[in-house]
Amino acid sequence: MDTSVETTKSDSRRLQRSIGFYGLMFVSLGSIIGSGWLLGALKAAKVAGPASVLSWVLTAVIMATLALVHAELGAAYPVAGGTARFPRIAFGALAGFAGGWVAWLQAVALAPVEVEASLEYLDNISWVKDNLNLLHADDTLTVSGFGWATLLMAVFTFINLVGVKLLSESNSATVIWKTAVPVLTIGVLLSLRFHPGNFSAGGGFAPSGAHGVFAALPVGVVFALQGFEQAVQVGGEARDPQRDLSRAILVAMIIGTIVYLGLEIAFIGALDPSSIAHDWSNPIEKGAFGPYATLATLAGAAWLSYILYADAFVSPAGTGLLYLGTSARLAYALGRDKQMPKGLGKLSLRGVPVWSIVLSFVVGEISFLPFPSWQSLVSVITSATAIMYAFAPVSLIALRRRDPDRPRPYRTPAPQVLAPAGFVAANLIIYWSGFDITWKIVVTMVLGLIVLFVTRATESKSDRPKLSPRNALWIVPWLAGNVLIGYLGRYGESGNINLLPEWVDLGVVVVFNLVIFYWAVTQAMRTEEVHEAIEAERTELEVSEAVLEP
Incomplete structure (x- = not known):
């Protein structure tokens, strides 16, 4: 068979570039403001008390640093599934697979999880519970629940199959609702029920000290603010990626940060002072639809509770729609x-x-099966996002050195400072997630290698991409070192031995990962190899480059 003819036919089919600035911005914002906002403030406050506000500020700084890096990469290399392809262009196929695999895992897992969350909230409504019987006593899906979950996944799949334009338009309408509800909640609680004294109650502003501020990050704060990169994942379908991608990412991050900070402040101020007089172990019962419904009722705004009931279904469903689409773009990138x-x-x-x-639909259906350990597995997979983020700063500096002449419509400010800072920040999140999470993430990456080599075994030698293992060698000591530091460190529910003193542990994380960063940058492929990798993405990139021509 004439392979040149096959290649021509394949290249003639291109992703449709139909998403504008607002569509891209809503894709990122819809991932940032998801179902996590309903419980994020409560979880953070239980760990850090009023100092949880600092947890949000710290996370916002970390995510903003990483967002600036992604903004440049996304605008310069606007391809679908960008988080998988940036390290591939800089360090070769093996590194690209490592970054893409963890990105795909967390994205493909989140869609069915959000669908289940929607059904769990619905099951708290008496009529639904009595007539639809969605959940067993252990919160696994009944036959009826499986049917409704499948229907939701089928709707998401249909919207994605129709095309990215419908996905963008459907998501935009949902995001407007998802943003308006928390903003309304902030306004109601600040105006009707705010106790300034709550910010020094239960042991003072920081009852658990700095450890509490850091420990709050992996229990929901980072999870809530992640997702800005979703615009990058659909970058291959952006109408004008050079102009719109960076702006979309940064605007989404700013809006998301303001909303979450406002929610935490409003939440703490609205609590009953007597419930936090001694400690923050149980500031409020979370209630069937999250703590805000309870606080709204106590504030005399019971009408807001009904809006929150509706949002408890809409927010998870809207996020599920997005992640089914972005997980498909990541699988597409790895397949391509x-x-x-x-x-x-x-x-x-x-x-x-x-x-x-x-594939995303099928994985979602498997996820609905009554695995008793599924939720613990999901917590591991979603924490893998930090590893995905860590590949971007290294790729940025490597590509600036190896591909310096490429047009960069947006340039990360002070990249020699922000890139290593972003890499260190991502690894601090990994450390704060705890040893019991970190080692499991590494195991899932090893399982991914099995998928990679099975795939290669089914391909002809001419179709197998060059792995470039030498250029990806830095990944092994990087991950192994972070697992070891986690074992010696102070975070996690089991396995770690608390050998490293407080603050010394953070210094070890910073120094070790700075060494890895500067070593990794030197391991990038040669300039001609990078250009070959870019040429392999020409089908998508040449459309973008045409936008830059006068």
Whole structure:
């Protein structure tokens, strides 16, 4: 068979560039403001008390640093599934697969989890509980619940199959609602029920000290603010990525940060002072629809509770819709680069990665099965986001050195400072997640390698991408070192031995990862190899480059 003809046919099908600035911004904002806002403030306050406000500020600084890095990469290399392809362009196929695999895992897991969250909230309504019987006593899905979950996943799949334009438009309408409800909640609680004394109650402003501020990050704060990179994942379908991607990411981050800070302040101020007089172990019962419904009722705004009941379904469902789409773009990127079955990298006549979308649907259906340990598995997978983020700062500096002449419509300010700072920050999140989480993430990455090599075994030698293991060698000591530091450190529910003193542990994380960062940058592929990798993405990039021409 004439492979040149096959390549021509494949390249003639392109992702449809139809998403504008607002669509991109809403994709990121819709991931940042998801179902996590309903419980994020409560979880953070239980760990850090009033100092949880600092946890949000610290997370915002960390995420803003990483967002600035992603903004430059996304605008300069606007390809679908960008978080998988930036390290691939800089360090080769093996590094690209490592970053893409963890990104795909967390994205493909979140869609069914959000669907289940929607059904769990619905099951708190008496009529639904009595007539639909969605959940067993252990919160696993009944046959009826499985049917409704499948229906939701099928709707998400249909929207994605129709095309990215419908996905963007459907998401935009949902995000306006998802943003308006927490903003309304902040306004109501600040105006009707605010106790300034709560910020010094229960042991003072920081009852658990700095440890509490840091420990609050992995229990929900980082999870809530992550998602800005979703605009990058659909970058291959942006109408004008050079102009819009960076702005969309940064605007979404600013809005999300303001909303979450306002929610934490309003939440703490609205609590009953007697419930936090001694400690913050149980500031309020979370209630069937989250603590804000209870606080709204206590504030004399019971009408707001009904809006929150509706949002308890809409927010998780809207986030599930997004993550099914972005997980499909990541699978498409890995398939197109022949690191997962190449059928995942094929497009329909409409420019849609059909098989990648179908894979996300199938994984979602498997996830609905009554695995008793599923929720603990999800907590591991979603924490893998920090590893995905860590690949971007290294890739940024490597590509600036190896591909210096590429047009960069947006340039990260002070990259020599922000890039290593972003890498260190991502690794601090990994450390704060705890040893019991970190080692499991590394195990899932090893399992991913099995997928990679099975895929390669089914391909002809001419179709197998060059792995470039030498350029990815830094990944092994990086991950192994962080697992060891986690074992010796002070965070986690089990396994760690608390050998490193407080603050010394953070210094060890910083120094170790700075060494890894500067070493990793030197391990990037040669300039000509980087240009070859960029040429392999020409189908998507050449459309973007045309925008820059006068």
